[in-house]
Amino acid sequence: MKLTTEQKAFVEDLLSRMTLEEKIGQMNQESPSIVGGFDVPFEELIEMMTDGRISQEEFGRIMATATQDFHEEDIRAGRVGSMMVNDPRKNNELQKIAVEESRLGIPLIIGFDVIHGFRSVFPIAIGEACSFDDVLFEETARMAARESRAHGINWNFAPMIDAARDSRWGRVSEGPGEDPCLGSRFARAKVRGLQNDRSSLQSYVAACTKHYVAYGACESGRDYNTTSMSVSNLYNVYLPAFRAAMEEGAATVMAAFNDLNGVPCTVNKWLLRDVLKGEMGLEGFVVSDANAIRECVVHGIAEDERDAGIQAVNAGMDMDMGTHIYKDYLQEAVEKGTVPMAVIDEAVRRILSVKVWLGLFENPYVPEADIEAYEKGLPAEHIALCRKAAEESMVLLKNEGALLPLNRKQKISLVGKLADDRNEVCGAWAMAWKPEDCVSIRTGLEAAGADVRYYPCGGPEGELNEEEIARACEEGDVIVAVVGETDAMSGEASSRADTRLPGRQRELLEKLLDSGKPVVTVLMNGRPLALQWEAEHLPAILEAWHLGIRMGDAVAEALLGDVNPSGKLSSSFPAVTGQCPIYYNHPSTGRPGSKSKFTSRYLDAPWDALYPFGHGLSYTSFDYSELRVSEADDALEIAVHLKNTGERAGTEVVQLYIQDVAASLVRPVKELKDYCRLSLAAGEEREIRFSLPKASLGFYDNEGKYRLEDGLFRIFVGGSSRDVLERELRITFA
Numbered sequence: 001m002k003l004t005t006e007q008k009a010f011v012e013d014l015l016s017r018m019t020l021e022e023k024i025g026q027m028n029q030e031s032p033s034i035v036g037g038f039d040v041p042f043e044e045l046i047e048m049m050t051d052g053r054i055s056q057e058e059f060g061r062i063m064a065t066a067t068q069d070f071h072e073e074d075i076r077a078g079r080v081g082s083m084m085v086n087d088p089r090k091n092n093e094l095q096k097i098a099v100e101e102s103r104l105g106i107p108l109i110i111g112f113d114v115i116h117g118f119r120s121v122f123p124i125a126i127g128e129a130c131s132f133d134d135v136l137f138e139e140t141a142r143m144a145a146r147e148s149r150a151h152g153i154n155w156n157f158a159p160m161i162d163a164a165r166d167s168r169w170g171r172v173s174e175g176p177g178e179d180p181c182l183g184s185r186f187a188r189a190k191v192r193g194l195q196n197d198r199s200s201l202q203s204y205v206a207a208c209t210k211h212y213v214a215y216g217a218c219e220s221g222r223d224y225n226t227t228s229m230s231v232s233n234l235y236n237v238y239l240p241a242f243r244a245a246m247e248e249g250a251a252t253v254m255a256a257f258n259d260l261n262g263v264p265c266t267v268n269k270w271l272l273r274d275v276l277k278g279e280m281g282l283e284g285f286v287v288s289d290a291n292a293i294r295e296c297v298v299h300g301i302a303e304d305e306r307d308a309g310i311q312a313v314n315a316g317m318d319m320d321m322g323t324h325i326y327k328d329y330l331q332e333a334v335e336k337g338t339v340p341m342a343v344i345d346e347a348v349r350r351i352l353s354v355k356v357w358l359g360l361f362e363n364p365y366v367p368e369a370d371i372e373a374y375e376k377g378l379p380a381e382h383i384a385l386c387r388k389a390a391e392e393s394m395v396l397l398k399n400e401g402a403l404l405p406l407n408r409k410q411k412i413s414l415v416g417k418l419a420d421d422r423n424e425v426c427g428a429w430a431m432a433w434k435p436e437d438c439v440s441i442r443t444g445l446e447a448a449g450a451d452v453r454y455y456p457c458g459g460p461e462g463e464l465n466e467e468e469i470a471r472a473c474e475e476g477d478v479i480v481a482v483v484g485e486t487d488a489m490s491g492e493a494s495s496r497a498d499t500r501l502p503g504r505q506r507e508l509l510e511k512l513l514d515s516g517k518p519v520v521t522v523l524m525n526g527r528p529l530a531l532q533w534e535a536e537h538l539p540a541i542l543e544a545w546h547l548g549i550r551m552g553d554a555v556a557e558a559l560l561g562d563v564n565p566s567g568k569l570s571s572s573f574p575a576v577t578g579q580c581p582i583y584y585n586h587p588s589t590g591r592p593g594s595k596s597k598f599t600s601r602y603l604d605a606p607w608d609a610l611y612p613f614g615h616g617l618s619y620t621s622f623d624y625s626e627l628r629v630s631e632a633d634d635a636l637e638i639a640v641h642l643k644n645t646g647e648r649a650g651t652e653v654v655q656l657y658i659q660d661v662a663a664s665l666v667r668p669v670k671e672l673k674d675y676c677r678l679s680l681a682a683g684e685e686r687e688i689r690f691s692l693p694k695a696s697l698g699f700y701d702n703e704g705k706y707r708l709e710d711g712l713f714r715i716f717v718g719g720s721s722r723d724v725l726e727r728e729l730r731i732t733f734a
């Protein structure tokens with residue numbers, strides 16, 4: 001995000017003409033408030049429904065009589081800088097008030113959660129990351145940017161780039177998984193996709209990287225819970241994706257809800273001012289998460305709202321999402337001198353700079369033609385990209401006896417409620433999909449010409465129908481069971497303490513297996529599940545996540561062999577939940593897990609992952625050989641021979657890992673450093689080369705300093721974090 005000299009001068013001139021109230025207005029984000037129909041605050045109403053005091057039906061009735069307040073008066077008076085609205089014509093109306101009726105005519109920045117696509121919904125991020133396809137990451141973000149901008153949204157609350165290693169946390173679904181290297185590449189590509197297509201003023205949005213920071217490390221995987229960690233762990237694992245996003249010019253950042261080592265990120269001066277704005281060079285602004293400034297009182301870090309607001313703004317929090325605390329208290333705080341004017345000016349300068357960079361002053365409105373174009377339906381190339389993304393994100397976890405792919409002559413009994421529910425394909429945080437765009441697995445199989453009959457039998461919510469199960473087992477040659485989680489079982493506020501298949505789905509699978517018919521399992525879920533029993537008993541398992549609107553097409557193609565699965569896990573899968581958090585790149589222990597008693601192990605579960613990071617099978621096979629490593633001036637040159645040894649074409653993700661064998665701080669047993677994705681015809685072989693900058697072999701210490709330490713390194717290359725060739729090399733950094 002770079003501004004020209006003229007643009008900078010424009011911002012300074014505007015700033016010099018603003019009253020304090022107008023400045024604070026820029027720092028205030030509003031969402032429509034629900035009014036009428038009830039006499040408790042809206043938040044409490046939601047709570048009443050969640051804890052069962054009122055039913056969903058009652059909630060619906062109340063909402064039908066309620067109206068929305070879009071804060072038009074405040075916008076007109078210059079007391080609102082940003083809105084969160086998902087309605088293009090309403091956005092134009094609100095912009096018109098801001099631009100034509102407020103004293104200085106400053107447009108609104110309009111934000112919304114466009115996490116994995118807008119109307120074109122792509123796979124949830126943990127799934128898309130399994131493609132290891134940086135080009136895809138960027139293309140899907142670019143399409144999301146165009147669709148949201150055509151909807152009057154110019155600021156996407158994405159990418160979510162929290163490293164997450166504990167699948168009890170429901171929000172693992174929203175981010176790119178457990179690894180800082182993959183997470184950083186994902187972050188870069190997403191920022192480029194959202195921000196860099198400047199072919200027209202309607203083609204890009206401001207990215208909002210979130211949640212800053214270490215939200216994914218919340219204790220015990222319970223959402224919003226506390227986070228404690230060493231500085232080196234923070235720098236080596238949780239900050240890299242944010243650093244990468246800043247290097248790519250991400251315009252904004254959203255602070256996380258959690259505290260980090262005792263200080264909530266919302267008021268954490270060190271994190272916001274020193275690290276984010278100072279060291280990592282954020283050029284745009286920071287926004288709080290929803291209601292987070294007020295929550296600082298509940299956190300016990302602020303005595304009251306006034307105190308929370310003062311702490312937040314002084315810590316470097318530029319915009320308040322949804323509490324009105326800045327609006328209510330900052331004027332007085334500046335007058336009393338508890339908040340310096342320079343702090344306010346800095347925040348407003350940052351916010352105005354993003355608005356200028358977005359072109360909002362020249363182009364505040366969405367043309368009606370753009371709105372109508374998307375209302376008509378999705379263009380073919382959008383549908384094609386949704387399908388491609390879905391195809392690349394599936395991971396074949398197991399395929400005993402080459403049960404998959406099926407052939408079109410087989411009679412398929414399709415089982416499981418999720419298989420026939422097009423409303424479930426998009427997953428968590430999909431806010432703008434339309435049912436008519438969504439393809440269920442059943443519809444996908446039928447459209448692909450499979451001989452398929454459908455039997456609901458049971459689903460994640462607990463139901464089980466014995467008669468249907470008996471019929472499904474009798475009538476098909478092969479059973480395809482679709483099991484997993486509903487979209488509401490992952491995402492925000494959806495932590496699970498038991499990450500096995502929910503409901504009676506395991507019982508369902510047992511009954512299907514009892515029939516003696518071959519059972520193919522398709523998983524449709526938002527987190528790595530604990531699959532110990534499934535991995536032991538089921539012959540074929542395809543991890544399909546929530547793949548977005550074209551899920552059904554992609555799953556059908558994979559089952560029938562029209563697409564050869566190529567995804568590799570972006571997160572390790574535990575055997576049992578008790579292993580969480582679990583990740584491949586854990587620090588070496590003095591007693592690595594083994595069969596002997598006094599090692600880092602469990603008495604009742606394996607010590608390592610069931611399916612590790614990077615794992616993923618194909619309908620063909622790949623052979624790695626001749627790993628060579630040599631040292632050039634600034635880089636390691638690495639070459640490996642790869643051959644497709646099977647009988648069909650396939651795509652492989654070649655993964656390069658290192659280990660710093662002995663260092664001044666304990667280092668991970670393996671760390672991903674690079675990867676590439678390539679397709680090989682049956683029998684084709686190729687030499688794959690990586691050039692790994694020596695400067696990337698270091699790590700951050702507990703002072704946050706980057707260190708390159710001479711010594712022995714191991715280099716690994718292979719098709720998963722567990723299955724690699726290995727070389728050793730002693731390196732001296734000049």
Ligand code: NOJ
Nearest residue numbers: 113157210254289290492
């Ligand atoms: C809360 C979530 O944590 C965040 O990810 C989201 O962007 C905001 N609310 C706005 O909806």
